[in-house]
Amino acid sequence: MNLEHFLKSGAPGWMGDKGLDADIVLSTRIRLARNLDGYRFPLSFTDHEAIQVDEIVTDAMHQISNKEHNFSHFTIKDMPLLQRQVLVEKHLISPLLSKKEKSASVLISNDETISVMINEEDHLRIQCLAPGLQLIETYALANKLDSQLEKHLPYAYNEAFGYLTSCPTNVGTGLRASVMMHLPALTMSKQIKVVTQMLARLGMVVRGIYGEGSENLGNIYQISNQVTLGKSEEEIIDDLQSVVVQIIQNERGAREALLKNSRIALEDRFNRSLGTLKYARIMTSEEAAACLSNVRLGVDLNIIKEVPLNVLNECMILIQPGFVQQYAGTTLQASERDVFRAKLLREKLNAKTQKLMEEGEERYDV
Numbered sequence: 001m002n003l004e005h006f007l008k009s010g011a012p013g014w015m016g017d018k019g020l021d022a023d024i025v026l027s028t029r030i031r032l033a034r035n036l037d038g039y040r041f042p043l044s045f046t047d048h049e050a051i052q053v054d055e056i057v058t059d060a061m062h063q064i065s066n067k068e069h070n071f072s073h074f075t076i077k078d079m080p081l082l083q084r085q086v087l088v089e090k091h092l093i094s095p096l097l098s099k100k101e102k103s104a105s106v107l108i109s110n111d112e113t114i115s116v117m118i119n120e121e122d123h124l125r126i127q128c129l130a131p132g133l134q135l136i137e138t139y140a141l142a143n144k145l146d147s148q149l150e151k152h153l154p155y156a157y158n159e160a161f162g163y164l165t166s167c168p169t170n171v172g173t174g175l176r177a178s179v180m181m182h183l184p185a186l187t188m189s190k191q192i193k194v195v196t197q198m199l200a201r202l203g204m205v206v207r208g209i210y211g212e213g214s215e216n217l218g219n220i221y222q223i224s225n226q227v228t229l230g231k232s233e234e235e236i237i238d239d240l241q242s243v244v245v246q247i248i249q250n251e252r253g254a255r256e257a258l259l260k261n262s263r264i265a266l267e268d269r270f271n272r273s274l275g276t277l278k279y280a281r282i283m284t285s286e287e288a289a290a291c292l293s294n295v296r297l298g299v300d301l302n303i304i305k306e307v308p309l310n311v312l313n314e315c316m317i318l319i320q321p322g323f324v325q326q327y328a329g330t331t332l333q334a335s336e337r338d339v340f341r342a343k344l345l346r347e348k349l350n351a352k353t354q355k356l357m358e359e360g361e362e363r364y365d366v
């Protein structure tokens with residue numbers, strides 16, 4: 001596949017409204033960090049080593065490519081900055097990889113559920129993504145790929161420590177399991193602070209929508225394990241699964257309480273946000289994300305019936321700066337992006353409503 005295939009649509013192949021608890025858990029990600037024995041870590045390797053690692057890993061990936069998972073290879077420094085940004089916004093590469101100029105590349109499966117990043121913080125970062133809460137299934141996929149690669153690659157592994165990684169926080173399993181959750185009711189009721197503190201005590205981290213260092217946009221939180229050493233992969237997955245199930249219950253409880261105590265205020269909030277998304281002429285990404293979050297909660301609570309969840313999921317990606325510029329077909333200043341963002345949202349949301357009305361579907365209650 002050429003790069004255009006991965007750039008053209010806002011909704012990545014892994015995204016959808018099908019997985020378990022998909023109203024609250026947007027997606028699941030499993031990431032394995034691996035390195036090749038005999039080569040220095042990317043922080044300190046030479047350009048020559050970087051090229052060698054890239055070639056060895058790419059070659060191994062081509063050997064394991066099959067009908068089910070066929071991979072396309074892209075070299076980061078050959079891509080214009082805007083295209084890199086769009087891949088970050090689709091979560092197909094990490095922000096760190098997008099900034100790499102030394103021989104760094106990515107192999108993306110044609111269905112966009114798997115990316116293998118080469119020479120990011122480690123020689124390999126294997127990532128698998130799925131919609132909803134699918135920790136066990138997604139780990140099984142990553143583990144299968146990892147085992148196939150291990151037959152072709154000499155992984156840096158130590159009997160006492162496990163897989164060796166660039167950053168000590170990844171040593172051991174090299175596993176980061178994460179879920180992206182939409183938690184508007186816990187945020188509105190200010191319980192999110194307590195949840196974050198509880199997660200820290202349990203050795204978990206809360207990050208923004210684009211991972212480490214990114215901000216919380218649209219009440220979306222990325223929750224992942226911090227500890228990779230001293231626990232098996234299965235334990236890490238089980239621990240995260242239990243915590244996530246608990247948070248889902250808390251979020252559902254907080255939603256019920258909000259609905260019971262302030263139904264009219266909520267209806268007003270959701271419908272105002274929908275109106276803003278459909279008719280505004282200028283929209284910052286923060287405002288768009290906040291409105292999308294409100295409408296999403298409105299859909300989950302069955303108050304708004306005219307917008308499908310997958311359109312909202314896609315809009316969350318389309319409002320990002322790279323996508324807005326790709327849509328406009330040119331680079332834009334922040335204030336110009338706000339105008340195009342509003343146009344894009346109007347088109348996306350009005351087109352969907354129009355289609356549903358033509359099909360005779362029910363409109364939302366007023």
Ligand SMILES: Nc1ncnc2c1ncn2[C@@H]1O[C@H](COP(=O)(O)OP(=O)(O)OP(=O)(O)O)[C@@H](O)[C@H]1O
Pocket residue numbers: 027028029031088091093094095121125129170176178179180207209210211212222
């Ligand atoms: N559950 C998820 N769904 C979709 N994308 C995700 C999910 N979790 C993480 N990501 C994406 O993965 C990228 C990297 O995130 P993050 O920095 O948290 O990960 P990491 O690979 O564990 O890095 P590090 O070990 O360096 O902290 C980001 O673009 C983030 O949006």
